[in-house]
Amino acid sequence: MTRLSSFATGLRSWEGFLFAALLVILAVNAALTPEFLTVANQINLFQLSIEKVIVALVMTFIIINAEIDLSVGAMMGLSACAFGWMFQNGVDARLACLVCLGIGIAGGALNGYFIAAMALPSLVVTLATLIGFRGLARVLVEDRGITDFPDWFDALGQAPMLGPLPFALIAFGVLFVFLYVLLQKTGFGRRTYVIGTNRDVADFAGIDSRRHKFILFVASGLISAFAGLLYAARVGAVRGDVALGFELDIITIVLLGGVSIFGGKGSLTGTLLSILIVLNLRNGMALMNITGHIQTGVIGLLLIGSVLAPRLRLPRFNRAAKPKEVSP
Amino acid sequence: MPEPVLSLDHVSKSFGMTHALSDVSMDLHAGEVHAIVGENGAGKSTMIKIMTGIHQPSSGAVRIDGDAVTLAGPQTARDRGVVAIYQEPMVFPDLDVAENIFISSTKEGWFQNRRDLRRKAHALIDRIGMALDVDQVASGLTLAEQQAVEIARALSQDVRVLIMDEPTAALSAHEAAQLRRVARTLAEEGVSVVYISHRLEEVFEIADRVTVIRDGQHISTRPIDETTPDGMIAEMVGREVGNYFEKAPTTATPEVLLGVRDLTLDGTYENISFDLHRGEVLCMAGLIGARRTDVALSLFGIAPATGGTVTYKGAEVRLTTPRQAMDLGIAYVSEDRRKLGLAMEMPIRDNVTLATLSRYQSRAGIIDRAAEAETAEAYRQRLNIRTPDVEIDVGMLSGGNQQKVMLAKWLNMEPELLIFDEPTRGIDIGAKAEVHDLIRDFAAKGGAVLVISSDLPEVLAMGDRILVMREGVQMGILDAADADQEKVMALATGQVRSTAPDAREGEPA
Amino acid sequence: MTRLFLRVSPQALRITGLLFVLCLVVLFFSTQVDNYLNGRLFNRISSSVAIMALIATGQTIVILTRNIDLSVGSVVGFTAFATGSLVTAYPDMGPVPLVLFAMVCGAGFGCINGALVAYARVPSIIVTLATMALFRSALVEFSDAKSITSGSLPQWLVSFPNTKLLTIGQFQLRAGFAVAVVVVVLVHILLSRFRPARRFYAVGSSPEAAEMAGINTRATVFAAFVLAGALAGLAGFMFLARFGNITVVAGLGFELKSVAASVVGGVNIFGGSGTVIGAFLGAILVDLIDTSLVRWQLVSEFWREAVLGALILLSVTVDTLLMRRLFRLRQAQEHEAAKPKPAAAGKVTKEGAA
Amino acid sequence: QTALEGGQEVDMVLLPKFLGILVFDQANEGAQEAHAELGNPGELLFVGPTPENSVAGQIEIMTTSATQGQGAVMLSNNAGDQIAPSAKAAQDAGTKVVTWDSPIPSGEGEDVFVAQVDFGSIGTVMADMAHSILGGSGQMAVLSATPDAANQNAWIASMQDALKGDKYSGIELVDIVYGDDQAEVSYNRALALVDKYPDLGVIMSPTTVGIQASAKAMQDEGLCDQVKVSGLGLPAEMVSYTMNGCAPEFALWDFRDLGYLTYYTAYGMATGQLTGELGESFTAGRMGDYTIEEDPGRPGSKRILMGPFTVYNKDNVEAAAQ
Numbered sequence A: 001m002t003r004l005s006s007f008a009t010g011l012r013s014w015e016g017f018l019f020a021a022l023l024v025i026l027a028v029n030a031a032l033t034p035e036f037l038t039v040a041n042q043i044n045l046f047q048l049s050i051e052k053v054i055v056a057l058v059m060t061f062i063i064i065n066a067e068i069d070l071s072v073g074a075m076m077g078l079s080a081c082a083f084g085w086m087f088q089n090g091v092d093a094r095l096a097c098l099v100c101l102g103i104g105i106a107g108g109a110l111n112g113y114f115i116a117a118m119a120l121p122s123l124v125v126t127l128a129t130l131i132g133f134r135g136l137a138r139v140l141v142e143d144r145g146i147t148d149f150p151d152w153f154d155a156l157g158q159a160p161m162l163g164p165l166p167f168a169l170i171a172f173g174v175l176f177v178f179l180y181v182l183l184q185k186t187g188f189g190r191r192t193y194v195i196g197t198n199r200d201v202a203d204f205a206g207i208d209s210r211r212h213k214f215i216l217f218v219a220s221g222l223i224s225a226f227a228g229l230l231y232a233a234r235v236g237a238v239r240g241d242v243a244l245g246f247e248l249d250i251i252t253i254v255l256l257g258g259v260s261i262f263g264g265k266g267s268l269t270g271t272l273l274s275i276l277i278v279l280n281l282r283n284g285m286a287l288m289n290i291t292g293h294i295q296t297g298v299i300g301l302l303l304i305g306s307v308l309a310p311r312l313r314l315p316r317f318n319r320a321a322k323p324k325e326v327s328p
Numbered sequence B: 001m002p003e004p005v006l007s008l009d010h011v012s013k014s015f016g017m018t019h020a021l022s023d024v025s026m027d028l029h030a031g032e033v034h035a036i037v038g039e040n041g042a043g044k045s046t047m048i049k050i051m052t053g054i055h056q057p058s059s060g061a062v063r064i065d066g067d068a069v070t071l072a073g074p075q076t077a078r079d080r081g082v083v084a085i086y087q088e089p090m091v092f093p094d095l096d097v098a099e100n101i102f103i104s105s106t107k108e109g110w111f112q113n114r115r116d117l118r119r120k121a122h123a124l125i126d127r128i129g130m131a132l133d134v135d136q137v138a139s140g141l142t143l144a145e146q147q148a149v150e151i152a153r154a155l156s157q158d159v160r161v162l163i164m165d166e167p168t169a170a171l172s173a174h175e176a177a178q179l180r181r182v183a184r185t186l187a188e189e190g191v192s193v194v195y196i197s198h199r200l201e202e203v204f205e206i207a208d209r210v211t212v213i214r215d216g217q218h219i220s221t222r223p224i225d226e227t228t229p230d231g232m233i234a235e236m237v238g239r240e241v242g243n244y245f246e247k248a249p250t251t252a253t254p255e256v257l258l259g260v261r262d263l264t265l266d267g268t269y270e271n272i273s274f275d276l277h278r279g280e281v282l283c284m285a286g287l288i289g290a291r292r293t294d295v296a297l298s299l300f301g302i303a304p305a306t307g308g309t310v311t312y313k314g315a316e317v318r319l320t321t322p323r324q325a326m327d328l329g330i331a332y333v334s335e336d337r338r339k340l341g342l343a344m345e346m347p348i349r350d351n352v353t354l355a356t357l358s359r360y361q362s363r364a365g366i367i368d369r370a371a372e373a374e375t376a377e378a379y380r381q382r383l384n385i386r387t388p389d390v391e392i393d394v395g396m397l398s399g400g401n402q403q404k405v406m407l408a409k410w411l412n413m414e415p416e417l418l419i420f421d422e423p424t425r426g427i428d429i430g431a432k433a434e435v436h437d438l439i440r441d442f443a444a445k446g447g448a449v450l451v452i453s454s455d456l457p458e459v460l461a462m463g464d465r466i467l468v469m470r471e472g473v474q475m476g477i478l479d480a481a482d483a484d485q486e487k488v489m490a491l492a493t494g495q496v497r498s499t500a501p502d503a504r505e506g507e508p509a
Numbered sequence C: 001m002t003r004l005f006l007r008v009s010p011q012a013l014r015i016t017g018l019l020f021v022l023c024l025v026v027l028f029f030s031t032q033v034d035n036y037l038n039g040r041l042f043n044r045i046s047s048s049v050a051i052m053a054l055i056a057t058g059q060t061i062v063i064l065t066r067n068i069d070l071s072v073g074s075v076v077g078f079t080a081f082a083t084g085s086l087v088t089a090y091p092d093m094g095p096v097p098l099v100l101f102a103m104v105c106g107a108g109f110g111c112i113n114g115a116l117v118a119y120a121r122v123p124s125i126i127v128t129l130a131t132m133a134l135f136r137s138a139l140v141e142f143s144d145a146k147s148i149t150s151g152s153l154p155q156w157l158v159s160f161p162n163t164k165l166l167t168i169g170q171f172q173l174r175a176g177f178a179v180a181v182v183v184v185v186l187v188h189i190l191l192s193r194f195r196p197a198r199r200f201y202a203v204g205s206s207p208e209a210a211e212m213a214g215i216n217t218r219a220t221v222f223a224a225f226v227l228a229g230a231l232a233g234l235a236g237f238m239f240l241a242r243f244g245n246i247t248v249v250a251g252l253g254f255e256l257k258s259v260a261a262s263v264v265g266g267v268n269i270f271g272g273s274g275t276v277i278g279a280f281l282g283a284i285l286v287d288l289i290d291t292s293l294v295r296w297q298l299v300s301e302f303w304r305e306a307v308l309g310a311l312i313l314l315s316v317t318v319d320t321l322l323m324r325r326l327f328r329l330r331q332a333q334e335h336e337a338a339k340p341k342p343a344a345a346g347k348v349t350k351e352g353a354a
Numbered sequence D: 001q002t003a004l005e006g007g008q009e010v011d012m013v014l015l016p017k018f019l020g021i022l023v024f025d026q027a028n029e030g031a032q033e034a035h036a037e038l039g040n041p042g043e044l045l046f047v048g049p050t051p052e053n054s055v056a057g058q059i060e061i062m063t064t065s066a067t068q069g070q071g072a073v074m075l076s077n078n079a080g081d082q083i084a085p086s087a088k089a090a091q092d093a094g095t096k097v098v099t100w101d102s103p104i105p106s107g108e109g110e111d112v113f114v115a116q117v118d119f120g121s122i123g124t125v126m127a128d129m130a131h132s133i134l135g136g137s138g139q140m141a142v143l144s145a146t147p148d149a150a151n152q153n154a155w156i157a158s159m160q161d162a163l164k165g166d167k168y169s170g171i172e173l174v175d176i177v178y179g180d181d182q183a184e185v186s187y188n189r190a191l192a193l194v195d196k197y198p199d200l201g202v203i204m205s206p207t208t209v210g211i212q213a214s215a216k217a218m219q220d221e222g223l224c225d226q227v228k229v230s231g232l233g234l235p236a237e238m239v240s241y242t243m244n245g246c247a248p249e250f251a252l253w254d255f256r257d258l259g260y261l262t263y264y265t266a267y268g269m270a271t272g273q274l275t276g277e278l279g280e281s282f283t284a285g286r287m288g289d290y291t292i293e294e295d296p297g298r299p300g301s302k303r304i305l306m307g308p309f310t311v312y313n314k315d316n317v318e319a320a321a322q
């Protein structure tokens, strides 16, 4: 009986809504553009935004935790530029990759320190590090563009690795499964939700929310640095503006996936569906030669519409930002 | 018979499957104090939320001066002169007290004059009889002080109907009495006062008429002098009940579980010393702001003490994090369930296992949901939590049932030392007895309990000994056997200081 | 010293602190940069901060209500362009209708944000993240790849921001800055004295409590967005007047800059506390550091952003730590004051224990 | 000498740095003109990213064009070498990649670059303008777009080369700053330069936004007598500053022609009439004959040089501004 009713609410849930939206988009795309359903195109559409969607997975944790990380794009840029700089200065590319991941951890730890230990708001801290990390990337590469990376590195981003699948896509798949289990099935995931719902309650239940937040920001820094390397490998070159402004796209994806900006609500399934929606929508529009501001505008409308539509039609939707009940 | 000021006319309200109210009617006359009583979850809060437009009735009507009205929200209700003070006080933490009182007032001019504002705020606070600095920012206020601010805010407006939902739940006897005086005065001035309380003696002291609600249904409305406490309780619970405040026999053993010596937190409290034995229930009494909660927070590692020693099972311990305290077997049930006790937007199940999550995790960290649900279900039955199933959000429960969920969370930890802050705040008489039984039962099984309570009858009934605090200072420890309300109050108000040499008895090894 | 420290209100203290930091920065750079400390510096900073000051003022109002407006940059861009188009088409238009047009245009965008946030209850960060893109898309559509150029603008408009109202030695009070100061002061007075405006604080401080207290929280939040929109519109007008050249990228990035200015100025990002004077000083501080770093020989062009990020973090940290300390000091003091004859009570307990 | 034959159907994409900027629209007009002239029954698309998303957007459109099987993509590159992998993939899919305005720095993934001017000579022209403004000696500072703008960087580098010549020994290049191609940043940077270098004589801004903002800043602060502005600008935007002496000289080329020539080149290659080999010549409609040659600035890459460009001053700016 409980099973049945939870299945029914599942269908009416936010994920259900997203799933339906995704089907519609896929159907429309397939009907309107013949190239859409080719394997190459499906891989391409993922490839084109793979770094953003990888970071979106970790961002899901952070926003569920009622925090935000605006510095992810800048960290991607910093990691890519640090790689370029080291490579240009004769450091072995393998070692350079490791150092970049180290930079990601250090940058994440910096954010984490101010947010967890000093208890400053993450919006403020990561706004400052957004500027700071980007600045450091600039310091490293100045006005240069660095290219001609080793073949194995470029191949990592550009060549298929497993069948038609490139490394980044496989990494995304593995990471998704791992993070899905982590968030949805484990105690770590539960604590992420509890802290996001009410941090004090978590602290009073013996959950170390500071440590938890610190870990999340370190993970965010690490994955952003990793994504920055993937980006460098995919485009085979770096410049000071690598991943500029990616943070807003990433946050858009996560929010569209039904993760509440106030924390405590949302899921990785939602994020995955939202990734699929955004990517397919963009790709479909691009294939129909709709680009630029119209594309951005449609995503913007979708973002607002996604929050509005269920509220207008089905007031009992399980959406994140449901109006708060006053105390019973 | 004059036209009732406000009436509910065959009102029903359901939330999905829950029928919070069915076909309830009630009249409210000018100048009367009308009490509403009922068990937790009976529908009292829902009734007043309908009166103030927070909820719309599923069927039936709200009438003001006989006209059916649609109250779109608290503002509409306020414009009609209906103002409510809720169970959980709501203040603006960033504004000072004076502004908190007048922020929504429509009687003031466009521009505010600080001096004028302060003066008026002072007058109102004085009328309630609270000592409160009107320039203080509200974020530092205790629950009681916040309550006072809310009452003052209500008084600052032209009220015709003042609704108080358990206003005294967070207040000590002294302040509660003060508040009742205010309510009476208002009624004499012609205001209709709706008064919800689980403290029946209060109801008998101030109410003119009493309405009893049970399971969302109207049971009776009678003038106060046509009813008796026992009759009222019988109507509330639907059966006869025994005496709740019967003194239970002590189960204290000589074994000291917790020894506290000269515990001090700079700027907050100082030199707290007591021993807590296995099987013993030690109550901490005091007025609001006595800093009892702060002592508890130190013992639970949240606000580590800056001086003094704590011994636990004979070994000296330093408590700096809740985790540490929990590992020792110390549990703390907070007084503020909304902010500190429960994750309101999460299901009962998740809340019950919150403090013991690691027990439900496999080696890989995967949570066994079935085991969790089983535990939650067991507590639902054992503590008689009124809910169809444990998957619904805690926020949907009534206050009393929330309290039980919070208790379940900590009992599930199987602690040896249970610190229970305001265990029966806002819970009904039936549930109160259940909680008392649980506490006694816990002690009887060898656990030690530190109860912080502002409910004097409760303190006297439950405590084996009573530690009285006043503004951060330990005024003394009384044996329950020779304690009574007067003695406790005398200590709590600072009229006398204890001479009983009880603090150092049974020096720990 | 401590006594004094405790008597001043936190807001006043925060502003004093900001002024102090401003002085420090100026002093520091005057040792590093030749010819730094003069009227010219004042003129530069004052004219360049005018636009951001207006935007930060609007942003502050929105942040006070526990919301955020990420669309201000796009609103500035659009109104600047629309106002420019209007005055190009009707060169005889006077200043008053033009300013009104800009503000109404901005307020219109604010209405869209406000309606979605307040009435449709969509979280502001989602709404304005989306409208940031939408409004700029509208600008791209509307502008049709044409730019406004200063040549096509009437002379009074182009010369307005730099009109000298008052000159004392090298120091010039220019019209653009004067407008910003007047607006900031006006809004400050409103926010601190005008009763309906106090509700911005109330709503941000505790939305539930505001609802319960019978404050129309929706209207309040709506008003905040409309005001922010109108101020962004005014900023768009100033942008047009000052730079003359408006393309589709006008105002890009202003949203984060304005949030940074507010935050550095001590406005609590979670709503409920902060002042527009603080945000104004925050905008000045950020602008001052940015401009001074360009002039600092020791720091290459490429270090500027890195240093700016570090300084923002530093100033926020210092401010937060200071305020926390103050709060604790106050608490301790109140406790001292409230304690009932502490010595005596303590002694008795000890005696009893002995 | 190939005379291009019209009438063949081939779909092509004109991809600017981003949409909403006048000069790119002008290039589109030129391309549309050539499109009509050649009677191509296929489609000429003018699609581009938004300014905030320029790099990723260009890569995305390049990739999509390959998927769609477009005949050619005409790219004003804003992504530096980052676009190379996707451009190569497009080439592999049979799409010709013709760059214009701004090339792919490494030349990888690019069939040919239609250069508006010789990147080497533009440095000399800027140096010459500075020379004439400064009267042979004085301080010059550069206000560029972003540090990532490849064509601006190339021009600045070529100017630095040119400045090594004896003729310019009196000119000192004191600083290079970036205005991010935004009016307000450029404006403030220009003023900061003046404050930083009290003896500054000219601000050279090889970007239309930068030159306009600098000129406005100098005019607003009454500094035009002291500091002149020069660089690359649009006559319509610069006319007043040239007439009042704030920006006595600046240069630019015709973007309409650039679009026109680019279209011809891309059409020729996409239809197979041009092979894209070095030395190949063809007639580009009204603009006359052009030859594919080695790009001196990028060894191994090919270019078609449009040239020349116009230096504007008091004498010709008003006519051009109409």
Ligand SMILES: Nc1ncnc2c1ncn2[C@@H]1O[C@H](COP(=O)(O)OP(=O)(O)OP(=O)(O)O)[C@@H](O)[C@H]1O
Residues within 6 Å of the ligand: A325, A328, B015, B018, B019, B020, B038, B039, B040, B041, B042, B043, B044, B045, B046, B047, B087, B396, B397, B398, B399, B400, B401, B426, B427, B428
């Ligand atoms: N927003 C809601 N959604 C669903 N159910 C609700 C909601 N509010 C109240 N209920 C349910 O309605 C019933 C009545 O609750 P109400 O809060 O009115 O009780 P109460 O008499 O005030 O209890 P208490 O004394 O514990 O405060 C309860 O079963 C409660 O779970």
Ligand SMILES: Nc1ncnc2c1ncn2[C@@H]1O[C@H](COP(=O)(O)OP(=O)(O)OP(=O)(O)O)[C@@H](O)[C@H]1O
Residues within 6 Å of the ligand: B139, B140, B141, B142, B143, B144, B170, B286, B287, B288, B289, B290, B291, B292, B293, B294, B295, B335, B422, B452, B454, C331, C334
């Ligand atoms: N003057 C004050 N300023 C700031 N916070 C206070 C003040 N007084 C109390 N508090 C806080 O409020 C909470 C409860 O206060 P306290 O411990 O003084 O009361 P109590 O004795 O537990 O009384 P009760 O529980 O009946 O309210 C604690 O967390 C404490 O830190």
Ligand SMILES: [Mg+2]
Residues within 6 Å of the ligand: A328, B044, B045, B046, B087, B165, B398, B399
């Ligand atoms: Mg209730």
Ligand SMILES: [Mg+2]
Residues within 6 Å of the ligand: B292, B293, B294, B335, B421, B452
């Ligand atoms: Mg307490």
